[in-house]
Amino acid sequence: MNKIIEERLEEFVVKFIDGFTETKTHLDKTNIKLSNSLPEVLTSKNLFVHATYSDSKQHILIRFNKGNKFYFKAQKVEGDVSNIFDPHRDWGNGPCGIKLSNSNATLNNSSFRGGRPFVVEGDDVELFLNNVSIETPGYGELIIDYGFVISYSKFDELAKNPYSFVNELTGVYLQFNNQQSDKNEYLNNLNRIKTEMENLFFDETIGELKIDSFIEENPIILEACLRLDVEILFFQEKLENIHEINPKNFRPDLIAYSHDDFIWKIIDYKRAKRSIINKAGKERTHFKAEIASLEGQLDDYVRYFSDYKQRTHFYEKHKVLIENPVAVGIIGNVSTEEVPDFNKLKSRLPNWLEIIPYNYLYNRFCRFIELTNRAV
Structure with a gap:
């Protein structure tokens, strides 16, 4: 079962990255510079991508970081997907940066020290991460160039057509940058x-x-x-x-x-x-x-x-x-x-x-x- 989930995650990630690359290449020919609007990490295919999934919470965290080649890794955790940053559960029930329950949020240029960065609950949740720094008990400071947390059901919806999701995001970033x-x-x-x-x-x-x-x-x-x-x-x-x-x-x-x-x-x-x-x-x-x-x-x-x-x-x-x-x-x-x-x-x-x-x-x-x- 885990292998099937991890294969689907990798397939989605590859199509997600390819979608931005292909759209950027095409728009460049029409003098629309998509690179000026996108988060920088999404303008390259050379990315380190880490996917974390939790069967118990039914959530997925996908992190994109700049690299010198494409690399994908998936890992299962128990409980909240943010537990990937805390392998020995040192955070426990201590302070938390943001708690989401069936809601949506964005973390832009955010830094978290001394506690868990986020906790998510529910089927209708969507959390975008852009240039987020986390001081972790297990790995020191960890940077997320770009990423998002979504529910299993949301992933099922997006995985049917990753290119449609790319097109939606492209339109959002282009329009916001152009005003x-x-x-x-x-x-x-x-x-x-x-x-x-x-x-x-x-x-x-x-x-x-x-x-x-x-x-x-x-x-x-x-x-x-x-x-x-x-x-x-x-x-x-x-x-x-x-x-x-x-x-x-x-x-x-x-x-x-x-x-x-x-x-x-x-x-x-x-x-x-x-x-x-x-x-x-x-x-x-x-x-x-x-x-x-x-x-x-x-x-x-x-x-x-x-x-x-x-x-x-x-x-x-x-x-x-x-x-x-x-x-x-x-x-x-x-x-x-x-x-x-x-x-x-x-x-x-x-x-x-x-x-x-x-x-x-x-x-x-x-x-x-x-x-x-x-x-x-």
């Missing part, structure tokens, strides 16, 4: 945007133009929720009908480049709130007609760039080459009860199309705020 305010002011602004999202995304009387304007005024939504490069955004850009075969000049709501998929995406917004599923929970459930209409509209936009002359015309005008784009339709809301039907129906969509309900977009932004609060 001038302190953390509290920054979080206050994010929460202001969140409140406006609640007012717009859950009211079916709000038209798509108002939503379009709101997102254009707050491009951090695009970075946080869709992982788009906000340095190059084409809002309502006219796709000129150079062959005179289209009914009119097309104007997608947005064309942008995806950090995650390394591909151009064409996005269109429709009305929010209303359900997009007919006969949910019954036989022959299907998307409402609005989805078919949206798919047809986005198909026209995608096909526009399959034409060499139209693709070249766009390149000559903007110096951006868009080949084989995909499309994203943002529309409606999906209730908890409708999720199984929605997952089934979206699996039938063509590969080039993704449908995202507004409440999914909102939930992603909430996660972005939570991760920002914990990681920076």
Whole structure:
């Protein structure tokens, strides 16, 4: 059993490190210097990584330190994962720097002397560590360049797709580094945007133009929720009908480049709130007609760039080459009860199309705020 856990931990760590390395390499080509935003230790593959896990507490501590090669070690402990620093239990029940119970915290540039640095309890716990110094009874002073403590259940979730976790963290670090305010002011602004999202995304009387304007005024939504490069955004850009075969000049709501998929995406917004599923929970459930209409509209936009002359015309005008784009339709809301039907129906969509309900977009932004609060 321990061997299986340790193999999974090492697999996760390797993918976690590779994810940052690959993302950094790709973003460097687009003149986005990820190294300026990340904790320094995450910019290298030469790391000493120590994973500590506790079956009794169901927690994992993963520590990253700079090294001259990659090295991984996993070790099981009894009780709190911080016992790894105190093999002879000299700390006992003495003073403790921070106690977390089903909550989250960040330790930045912190130093602990004369006692245990932290104790964690519960299944819903997440503790980020950045440049932490611990005076240990067993090993003297110990430095953690970067690390985190998570529950077994949280690890199971992250291990399914470590690259998604890397993408979330990358967005958090990039966005925080690209603004001038302190953390509290920054979080206050994010929460202001969140409140406006609640007012717009859950009211079916709000038209798509108002939503379009709101997102254009707050491009951090695009970075946080869709992982788009906000340095190059084409809002309502006219796709000129150079062959005179289209009914009119097309104007997608947005064309942008995806950090995650390394591909151009064409996005269109429709009305929010209303359900997009007919006969949910019954036989022959299907998307409402609005989805078919949206798919047809986005198909026209995608096909526009399959034409060499139209693709070249766009390149000559903007110096951006868009080949084989995909499309994203943002529309409606999906209730908890409708999720199984929605997952089934979206699996039938063509590969080039993704449908995202507004409440999914909102939930992603909430996660972005939570991760920002914990990681920076």
